[in-house]
Amino acid sequence: MKVIFAGTPEFAAQALDAILAAGHEVPLVLTQPDRPAGRGMALQPSPVKQRAVAAGIEVFQPLSLKDAEAHAKVAALAADVMVVAAYGLILPQAVLDLPRFGCLNIHASLLPRWRGAAPIQRALLAGDAETGVCIMQMEAGLDTGPVLLSDAFPIEGDDTTASLHDKLAALGARLIVDALARLPLPAVSQPAEGVTYAHKIEKAEALIDWSRSAAELDRHLRAFNPFPGAQARFAGQTVKLWAAKPVAGQGEIGTILSVDRDRIVVACGDGALAVSELQKAGGKRLPVQSFLAGHPLKVGDRFDLA
Structure with missing residues (x-):
């Protein structure tokens, strides 16, 4: 033809x-x-x-x-x-x-x-x-x-x-x-x-709302990978979250419940999100252990909610 x-x-x-x-x-x-x-x-x-x-x-x-x-x-x-x-x-x-x-x-x-x-x-x-x-x-x-x-x-x-x-x-x-x-x-x-x-994706949609369920936020991260990357705010700075899994857990929304070399667990509106790959503005995508070496996060720290 x-x-x-x-x-x-x-x-x-x-x-x-x-x-x-x-x-x-x-x-x-x-x-x-x-x-x-x-x-x-x-x-x-x-x-x-x-x-x-x-x-x-x-x-x-x-x-x-x-x-x-x-x-x-x-x-x-x-x-x-x-x-x-x-x-x-x-x-x-x-x-x-x-x-x-x-x-x-x-x-x-x-x-x-x-x-x-x-x-x-x-x-x-x-x-x-x-x-x-x-x-x-x-x-x-x-x-x-x-x-x-x-x-x-x-x-x-x-x-x-x-x-x-x-x-x-x-x-x-x-x-x-x-x-x-x-x-x-x-x-x-x-x-x-x-x-x-299916309306066009706007960059503003990438911002994470920690009051949503862990299952929703898992889909959020996957939907905005590779563009524009799901974005969280911590101490006024933008951090992109690239990989995570819903896990059991509860606490004040946006609060870090546990930290180890493989994951950072954050409380959501329902359940918790175990984050395994992050990226600081201007930096590279890093596994948790490498990210923590330059950006120490600890239990009790809280991601910005707005």
Whole structure:
């Protein structure tokens, strides 16, 4: 098939790799403009752009797809289908209608649950038992289109956003290749019940509220790993918590109940959280023993509550 591909991050790049490996023709890749990143804030191409350049594919980085030039560029290719994965731009109806089989979206949730920008993090925060990928026929609404293919797997107790991302990216790559091989596929409308929205993650959400249960805070840490990192405040300083497990324990919320070389146990609203990896602002992620060598914490110390 002749496939136009639109995507930006690593999640999308894996799908592009799979489409190319399956032998499809990809004459054009759409991706977000280069963004400043790193300590020097130099402009960096997206993972999708890097893959496209390496494969010798033309890259198009418009600020919008609503102008006549962008529309004409896509229309001129007479593509069979456009595949979209975490692209970051709204596709107007005029573009959605151009390819012979329309536009297919690779979405990292079990629709209609977690439509929107941050389905992986929201599934973890909510304590969902499973997640998965849907290949969806795109329409004007936000992730409202009918589903062509889907697959699911359980969320494990130690899954983070990073680990789920990798599993979902691999699944999405497999499913889109399967879908392209079988087009046209029957489209199943999403049910009206069970709709939830995965709103974009804001950095302010990363702050830990010790009045919540240990089970909730465990999910909180895993959902904000790797970005932006769950944040606690101690003596006015920000400390990121990267790894923890709920354990039995009680005490004044935010208070350190025990400290040893492997963990710092902190009282929560219900139960306690045994923290095993921390990071001071500007420092490295460290296991407890190494962290304590430079930042002594003791039983009775209390994390800031606001």
